[in-house]
Amino acid sequence: MDRLRAIAVIAKGVLLEAIRRKDVYAIVLICCGLIGLTMTVDFFDIEGLTKFYREIALKLMDTFTAVAVILLASRQLPREFEQRTIYPLLARPIGRLTFLLGKIAGVCAAAGFCLGLFMAIFIAGITALGGGVGWPLFLQHVFLQMLQMLLLATACFVLSLLCSRDAALALAFLFYFTASLFSGLTVILYDFAGPAGRAGLWLLTYAVPQLDLLDLSEKAVHIEIWPPLGWGTMAALAAYALAYSLALLAIAHALFRRRPL
Amino acid sequence: MAQVGLWVAGWLAAGVLSSQVDPRHYEGGRSRDEQARARRNRSALAAMMGEFRTSVSDMLFIKTERYMHGGVAYRHDAAAPAHGAQDLAAEMAEEAAHEDEHGHDGHGEEHDFVCGSQGAETVVPRAEKDFRGWIGDLYREVKPWRDPSKPHLHTDGRELLPWFRLMTLSDPHYVQGYLAGGFWLQKQEGDAAMEFIEEGLRNNPDAFQLYFSRGLLRMKRSRAPAAGPLEEADRLLFSAAREDFLRAAELGLAQRPRDGQEDASSPDWRTYQENDLQAACRMAILLSERLGDSRTAERCRARFAVLGPLFPPE
Incomplete structure (x- = not known):
């Protein structure tokens, strides 16, 4: 319970700091x-073209959230070390794992x-344009985005x-922005690779977390065609994201423990 | 003082250089038709800027392909035309004929065009070709995916229109963007299709398919019966349309390789262009006859004989 409270206190500190700082x-x-701006664009005076807005808005939402996560997560520990604020924190009975978990949370x-x-803005916009939100797929998309952000934060x-x-x-920006390219490229390269190359590509596919796997935006754009994902698929995706996040957390914890204060 | 001098010199040089840059003279890019590459590049800087613009239009082109297929990504054939741009002749002329038969009720069944990517593999491969195992299975669930052996999904082309607008804004020489955009726009109310095609013609005065497209749009405006006397308004529309078909035929004949076949010797001439050219010639002859101008009709028959038999034997 004390550990949970400590995680909550540290997490609250990170959140407040993020809100207080102007960059978020x-x-x-x-x-x-x-x-x-996307909402105001008029194409041939035709009303009800919502897919364009949906696509651009979802892409912007996802990208800007990822940018915020990368900027916040990448500087948490370096700043604590630079400003020496980590010493009073760790002087309290807080383990390094608890500290890391709090920061990630x-x-x-x-x-x-x-x-x-x-x-909120997306829903207001799509409603104003007369389109449907497509709630089941949209909520699944948001859920998977949060899992993607967890994975990105631990990385x-x-x-x-x-x-x-x-x-x-x-590196974090490269990791995020090349995620889609990476998944497509491995499939194409595999056909042309020799045995060693194929083994390498297979290893890469399983060793590197596939952020693109947690991006449902393409289906969320075409809501009239695609049904929501099944519970089994959602559970498998959640397990995938949590397993890789835990693995990355373990690596981060090992590195943090070895780091001299 | 020297720094100020350098700044001034830099500004002057930039001014002189910028006047030499005309991105509209870049003629590269995968998505071009032959006529769009007719003029030569004029400067390296223009070429670089042009490459960026045509790359953007190529990406948007792929986007329209995916929208058309409900988001399913197929491995794209670089030679395939944009949806709505292929066999424009067959599509629009057949549609016009269909409307004639049904008295322009405007509620005819929407034609399902031949899909350029039919039979193509999907970007996310099928299970037996995917080395990624269960990760591949998850991809097939998360991404819009459909077994490539099944018929393709085709959505309403209306939602593609913003992408055609952006495509032609980023690259005004992207003729296929105007053709396909015009094709989908003519299904909407208003004059947007005509305005869009005319914008395309202003930017691409040598694009024969755009003249052909404008001719078909003009014919679509007419409410004349298939036979019998023409009212003055219809006569004017038919005359203008015939001028467009004649212009398209002349330009197309000038751009067409000798045998008109799609092969390695003429990589820029595609079957759909050949079909459009033949249709333009046919329409020019038919309209001349409809207007009672048998001399022009005969002259056209002789002039277009190089294309082979344009009409089935009676």
Whole structure:
């Protein structure tokens, strides 16, 4: 119970700091501005073209939430070390795992805060345009996005413990923005690879978390065609994201424990 | 002082260089038709900017393909035309004929065009071809996916229109974007299709398929019966349409390779272009006859004989 309370306190600190700092607001404002701009675009005076808005708005929501998560997660630990604020924190009876969990929970809470704001704007926009939200697929998309943010946040913590803050930021952005490319490329390359190359591609597919697997936006755009995912698939995706997040958390914890204060 | 001098010199040089840049003269890009590459590139900088623009239009082209298939990503054939741009002749002329038969009621069954990517593999491969095992299975659940051996899903082309608008804004020489956008727009109310095709013609005055498309749009406006005397308004529309078909035929004949076949020797000439050219010639002859101008009809028959028999033997 004490551990849970400690995690909640640390998470709250991260969330408050994220809200207090102006960059999250800037991200939210820019995204909202772009979503609003998309709504105003008039194509041939034809009304009811909602798929374009849906596609752009979902893509913006997902991307800007990921940007907020990467910026927050990658600098949590480096800043604690630079400003030496980690010493008074760890001087209390808080384990390093608890500390890490609190930080990750805080980053995920901030991601939820951003995504919640974006969702409200998206729903208002799509309603104003006369389109349907497609609730089942939309909520599944949001759920999978939160799992993706958890995975991304833990990966950022590992990267920030492995290399400098700037390098961690760059690698995290690369990891996120090439996720879709990576999944498509492995399939194409596999046909042309030799036995060693194929083994390498197989290993990469299972060793590197597939962020693209947690992106349901393509189906959420075409809501009139695709039914919601089954419970079995949702459970498998949740298990996939949690398993990789736990593995990354274990790596981050091992690195953090070995790090001299 | 030297720094100020350098700044001024830099600004002057930038001014001079920028006047030399005309991105509209870049003629590369995968999505071009032959006529769009007729003019040569004029500057390296224009080529670089043009490459970016045509890349954007290519990406948007793929986006329309996916929208058309309900989000399912098929491995794209670079030679395939955009949906609505292929065999424009067959699509629109047949539709016009269909409307004639049904008295322009506008409620005819929507034609299901030949899908350019029919038989193509999906980007997310089927299970037996996917080395990723259960991860591949999850991909097939999460991403819009359909067994490639099954007939393709085809959605209403209306939702594609914003992408055609962006496509032609990013690359005004993307003729297929105008053709396909015009095809889907003519199913909507208003004059947007005509305005869009005319914008395409302003940007691509040598694109024969755009003249053909405009001719078909003009004919669609007419409410004249299939035979019998023509009212003045219909006569004017038919005359204007015939001019478009004649212009399309002349331009198409000038751009067509000698045998008109789609092969390695003429990579820029596709079967759908050949079909459109033949249809333009047919329409020019038929309209001349409808207008009672038998001399022009005969002249056209002789001029277009190079294409082979345009009409089935009676």
